[in-house]
Amino acid sequence: MGATSNHAAPISRAILSLVTIIFSAVCDSDPDLLVDYCVADTRAAAGALDFHFNGLPCIDPATARAGHFATSALSAPTDPSATLFGFNATVTSPAASLPGANAQGLAMARVDLAPGGMAPLHSHPRASEVALVLSGGVLVGFADTSYRLYTQRLRAGEAFVFPRGMVHFIRNEDTSSPAVVLSGLNSQSPGAQLLPFSAFRTEPRLPDEVVKKTFRITGQDVQRIQRSLGGS
Secondary structure, eight states: OHHHHHHHHHHHHHHHHHHHHHHHHHTTSOOOOSSSOOOBOTTSOTTOSSSOOSSOOBOOGGGOOGGGGOOOTTTSOOOGGGSSSSEEEEEOOTTTTOGGGTTSSOEEEEEEEOTTOEEEEEEOTTOOEEEEEEESEEEEEEEOTTOOEEEEEEETTOEEEEOTTOEEEEEEOOSSSOEEEEEEESSSSOOOEEHHHHHHOOSSOOOHHHHHHHHTOOHHHHHHHHHHTTOO
């Protein structure tokens, strides 16, 4: 029995490693579902396994209910005036607010903009975005890889598409009234990379010489911008 157990452990580890490699290769892409839906098992502990799912494990479909596919997460306004740029975003996630969206390749976001507030230059590396203005009026725009800029003023009921990965912004041009934008993204984990933080608030910090030469600024400028972004 002892010898069998000693041989079984390495074999088990080898099988687990093989499964992990195969699973990782499959998850390099985002394949279509082979079932109607994959309601997220929000009780699954993060990091409980030796490998990570591209999404979350599914519950038994027989236990799914209508509430799994509904959310009120975007109904409550947030206070954008207290934030650095005057905007606040609430994004749905299968783990926290919309388990029925798991593996469906989508997310929604509510963007609250203070008077004169702005979602600064940023990108979503894993998603395209369509932004629909619910209230107020905003200026939106993105730059493509040829550095051509596309901008548009939008009123309530009008929408605009930001292609995947393109650097873009949303700005409330009204300095007296807030604005609300509803966004749809074609990834359940679109990611958001704010350019000011990518350049001046990384941990550890980018070398000063890199930042200075990139933006053609001085070391004092770097320190001033870092402080203005909440750094030290």
